[in-house]
Amino acid sequence: MSHTPLGIAVIGAGMAGKAHANAYRQATAVYAPTLPEVRLVSICDLNGEVAADAAARFGYERHDTDWRQIVADPSIHVVSVVVANFLHREIVEALLAAGKHVLCEKPLSDTIEDAEAMAEAARNASTVARIGLTFRRSPGIAFIRDLVQTGRLGDVLHFSGRYWADYGAHPDAPMSWRYQGPAGSGALADIGSHLSYVAEFVCGDIRSVSGARLTTAITERPKPLGAVVGHTRGAVSTETAPVENDDYAGFTAEFENGSGTLEVSRVAVAHPTSMFFEVFGTKGAARWDQRNFAQVEVAFHDDPADVIGYRTVQMGPTHPYVAGGLPIDAPGAGHGQNDQFVFQARAFLDEVVGAPESASLPRCASFEEGVRNMRLLDAVVRSHAADGAAVDVPAL
Numbered sequence: 001m002s003h004t005p006l007g008i009a010v011i012g013a014g015m016a017g018k019a020h021a022n023a024y025r026q027a028t029a030v031y032a033p034t035l036p037e038v039r040l041v042s043i044c045d046l047n048g049e050v051a052a053d054a055a056a057r058f059g060y061e062r063h064d065t066d067w068r069q070i071v072a073d074p075s076i077h078v079v080s081v082v083v084a085n086f087l088h089r090e091i092v093e094a095l096l097a098a099g100k101h102v103l104c105e106k107p108l109s110d111t112i113e114d115a116e117a118m119a120e121a122a123r124n125a126s127t128v129a130r131i132g133l134t135f136r137r138s139p140g141i142a143f144i145r146d147l148v149q150t151g152r153l154g155d156v157l158h159f160s161g162r163y164w165a166d167y168g169a170h171p172d173a174p175m176s177w178r179y180q181g182p183a184g185s186g187a188l189a190d191i192g193s194h195l196s197y198v199a200e201f202v203c204g205d206i207r208s209v210s211g212a213r214l215t216t217a218i219t220e221r222p223k224p225l226g227a228v229v230g231h232t233r234g235a236v237s238t239e240t241a242p243v244e245n246d247d248y249a250g251f252t253a254e255f256e257n258g259s260g261t262l263e264v265s266r267v268a269v270a271h272p273t274s275m276f277f278e279v280f281g282t283k284g285a286a287r288w289d290q291r292n293f294a295q296v297e298v299a300f301h302d303d304p305a306d307v308i309g310y311r312t313v314q315m316g317p318t319h320p321y322v323a324g325g326l327p328i329d330a331p332g333a334g335h336g337q338n339d340q341f342v343f344q345a346r347a348f349l350d351e352v353v354g355a356p357e358s359a360s361l362p363r364c365a366s367f368e369e370g371v372r373n374m375r376l377l378d379a380v381v382r383s384h385a386a387d388g389a390a391v392d393v394p395a396l
Ligand SMILES: NC(=O)c1ccc[n+]([C@@H]2O[C@H](COP(=O)([O-])OP(=O)(O)OC[C@H]3O[C@@H](n4cnc5c(N)ncnc54)[C@H](O)[C@@H]3O)[C@@H](O)[C@H]2O)c1
Pocket: 011, 012, 013, 014, 015, 016, 017, 044, 045, 046, 047, 050, 065, 066, 067, 082, 083, 084, 085, 087, 105, 106, 107, 132, 133, 134, 190, 228, 229, 230, 231
């Protein structure tokens, strides 16, 4: 690595863009050895006010309103792409062509064709291209994966997972890009991408899906009168626009080992953001609930019969990501969703600067894994279209 500081930019300063902006700021202050010098160069958002506010708040040198300014700046080496899914491809391809390292948000794109083109561009690039399937950075989820992979839970028998959110529960929640697009581009793509990825991260590949059901509960939404960022509500017009995609999706999955059910909703009243899953093996079981982010519950079959049952384990330095990843990394100190963006940013920067994976964190997911995740969700849509018939999921 030369002495040139690593220049960083974030494109999109909405809900997740701010999490990326903050994560790069924190990434140099966690783990060892320390990273080379980084420069927080620019936050870019079409909305200049949003961009300027985020740049000032997170300590970036400037803000931009056209992503092409990021592409054209030779002092920027690393870029997060955190805008609506249908915008990912054009921006990512231009960044890779300009020799930038790219961390793109999930799902990789809004169509499989575009996602495959992006994966092709990543294969041809000399830089690092990764996708922000951020929940693999949850210490609790990574710990449960370890319990499965080391055989401590025995063979996986079944998985039950749900991701319930309520950002669309109120009929007054304004129209935004999240409600536009074909079947499967709604809750299934938005939060189902996370849940299905976590299901495979923990239990291994899903071979086929069946029994899929996608529904739209609120079929029209008011047009916003101002900018919509993330799940904010605000002043809305009396004019409405049709909701084009799914509020709810549920399906069953056949894994290489075991079966499961997965369910996602953006109209689950009183669940701001609640991923929950439970995995049952021949030797024990484990579960994780986003509402208690820094805890895992585990149970083992061979515990004495009079105390058998779930015990709560506080995540601490013996678990993934925690040691050195938090200012207070003792058990019980707690962490949450924002921290997993920091762990993700650090893993990405470590890879960019060439730190060996053995001395760093596990790498971020590849664009190929992003395509695979979209193929899995596409199989769910096809199962729904075929009245719940079983549909094979193409291998990675
Ligand atoms: N990993 C996670 O946990 C997580 C969480 C939320 C969102 N996401 C993903 O992040 C992405 C963005 O989601 P969000 O909720 O932050 O969206 P958002 O609507 O809150 O923010 C998007 C921002 O992009 C800006 N924008 C629109 N067009 C632009 C352009 N051409 N150039 C620059 N900026 C532009 C908008 O002004 C807005 O501020 C999506 O892909 C979403 O799936 C991931």
